[in-house]
Each structure stands twice: as C-alpha cells, then as structure tokens.
Amino acid sequence: MRCIELLKRYQKARDGDGPSLIEAKTYRHSGHSRADPGKYRPDEEVKDWMENRDPITNYRKRLLEFNIDEEIISKIENKVKEQVEEATEISKASPIPDVKEIFTDVWADGGYKWHN
Numbered sequence: 851m852r853c854i855e856l857l858k859r860y861q862k863a864r865d866g867d868g869p870s871l872i873e874a875k876t877y878r879h880s881g882h883s884r885a886d887p888g889k890y891r892p893d894e895e896v897k898d899w900m901e902n903r904d905p906i907t908n909y910r911k912r913l914l915e916f917n918i919d920e921e922i923i924s925k926i927e928n929k930v931k932e933q934v935e936e937a938t939e940i941s942k943a944s945p946i947p948d949v950k951e952i953f954t955d956v957w958a959d960g961g962y963k964w965h966n
Contacts, residue, residue, distance in 0.1 A: 856872060859871075859872055860872065877899045877903065879896050879899055879900055879904075910927075
C-alpha cells in the first residue's frame with residue numbers, strides 16, 4: 851500500500867469517520883529481550899531481513915534515489931536519535947506511575963470498559 855493511501859486511512863480514523871485497518875508487517879530481528887539471544891531463526895533469514903527488507907534502510911535508500919541530499923537524511927536521523935534519547939532519559943527519571951493508570955486511555959474516550 852502506498853503512503854498516500856495510508857495517510858488517507860489514518861486521517862479518516864482521526865476525523866471520526868469510522869475505524870480503519872492498517873496492516874503493518876514487522877520483523878523482530880533480535881530476541882524478545884536482552885536475555886533472549888533470538889537463535890530460533892536461521893542466521894540467513896535475519897541477515898536477509900536486515901539487508902533487503904528493513905524498512906528504515908529501504909526508506910533511506912529510497913530518499914537517496916529521489917536525490918535527497920545525504921546530509922539532510924543524516925540530520926533527520928540524528929534529530930530522531932536525539933529525540934529518542936531525550937524521551938528515554940525523561941522516562942527513566944520519571945516516577946513510576948500509579949497502577950490505576952493501566953486503565954487510562956485504553957479507548958479513545960479515555961476509559962477502559964469494553965465497548966459493543
């Protein structure tokens with residue numbers, strides 16, 4: 851599916867015009883946690899995904915194909931890395947939330963009770 855179509859579906863849902871389904875196929879190229887070496891997939895499979903199917907790498911290649919300057923792409927990547935680092939530090943420095951927060955904003959109306 852093209853990005854424009856995804857944006858239209860996203861906007862439809864955001865505008866309250868009904869639900870939309872966006873299928874995002876992913877691939878976890880490492881284990882479930884730091885303690886999980888993820889050796890249940892063949893090395894060749896992981897290598898193929900990392901070299902040929904990784905969406906971040908592919909998008910970077912696509913930008914270069916569209917003659918976007920490498921320096922601009924690097925600036926974007928560095929800014930995103932900084933934002934992730936900042937968010938990580940804020941999270942680590944923040945107090946642990948009250949367990950009641952688990953019920954907050956599960957649904958768009960802010961509640962958690964099942965809707966039919």
